[in-house]
Amino acid sequence: MTVFLKSPSLLKHAVASTLAVFVLSACASKPPATDMEAVRAYEQNNDPLEPWNRSMMQIDQGLDTIFFNPVISVYQTVVPEPGRRGVTNAIRNFRTPITLANDIFQGEGSRASTTFSRFLINSTIGLFGLFDVAGRWGLPYHSEDLGQTLAVWGVGEGPYLYFPILGPSGGRDITGYAVDNLGIDAMAWVGRADNPFWWQVAYFGGLAIDAKSNAKSTLEELEASSIDYYAALRTAYRQNRAKEIRNGAPAPLPEFDDFDDEDGDPFSRLETETESAQTAALPK
């Protein structure tokens, strides 16, 4: 996101093309009110820009094919797994301010203290974050971001959004991502000190390669097991985010038994409740 702000022409171009697509009505057409099932599905998906999002996913997959996958393939060949874990550790350590700030925003004193201790230990004994020594000492890693903070504060997830390179997101999460990266991340401050545009391209490129490399086999598995990968990824993203927002606590399970209805319609009663229970944010 910093990349865009440092380059006004890129930003203008992005805004203009986004608007153009909106004008060309990329919005999914809402089903007629008489078709109640369809309306319910439409609202539950909360994906009014679905056609636009699907094309963004295609662009993302195209970028993967022509750029990220070859790079990741070389990266995974040249750097063995322990080395790649070191890179991930170092990135997490460098981005500690984002997690720490959001621990504090959420009033999570003990998690903030864990985050801070981890930073001190891993930056020194862990050799600039390459080794997660603190994790082995009983201070496990967790991530926080402003999207999660906003959820804890009661902000709804907003419409589903898919971005090339970044992947699945939503109105709330992308807002949080922008503020985290432009306002809190150390690189944003380094960026203001007149450092070259290409540094930031390299930084965000590195983040993307690390993230995509870590997620690759999981996403390939999801793609192989699904028919509509877009729909499968959308729900998997939301369920996983809901878990992060709950700080790992188990999802509340519905009171009725949705696997025990022998007459074949376990869902007519409380269908939406099942999923909202699974995906709901539960501020503590």
Place this chain on the structure above:
Amino acid sequence: MMRAVLFSALLIMSGTQTNAADEAWKTDPTAFIHHFAQAGIDDILTADIDTVEKTARFRTLFNQGFDIPAISRFVIGRTWRRTSDSDKEAFIALFEDVIVYTWSRRFNEYTGQTIKVLGTSPDGKTGTLVDSVIVDDAGQTISAQWRLRQREEGLRIVDIIIEGVSMSITYRQDYASVIRQQGGMTGLLDLLGKQVVENAPS
């Protein structure tokens, strides 16, 4: 993550032939997980047999460990009641194939993960939720929860939730979208048939 699903499912599902004397695992959720975990490693993941044989064993164990008809109803959702009996049967068979073949592709990537049961809690009227973590050789953990139901034949898994992502809900959303786009079950069955052909071991 899906790989973790596979491994942990395999860890759990194997080997009803072992330890026939001790039947506690048929009704005790924690014993069920432990029983299948150990046997799964021995009979499939680390067994010295070829992939075809592993796939065949996995299919048997998948049927023994999971309530496939209940999961099928769940993943099809409200369309199930409008589906003909023959289409229901066809779906259950294809759905089993999809899971068996997509999971089988990863058999050789097992690197010594183990499963640790953290506790159990009630789930629905007759069910139990087993909370566990999968621990890899580097000590990294992945959260895995198992929704179990007591059936006449013994305990059966109806859902696996890995890092918050439910297998059953994910399939349900996937298939709901396909049914909507295809205008019904027939289109979904066609696409599942193609997916099975693509993923079947050659």
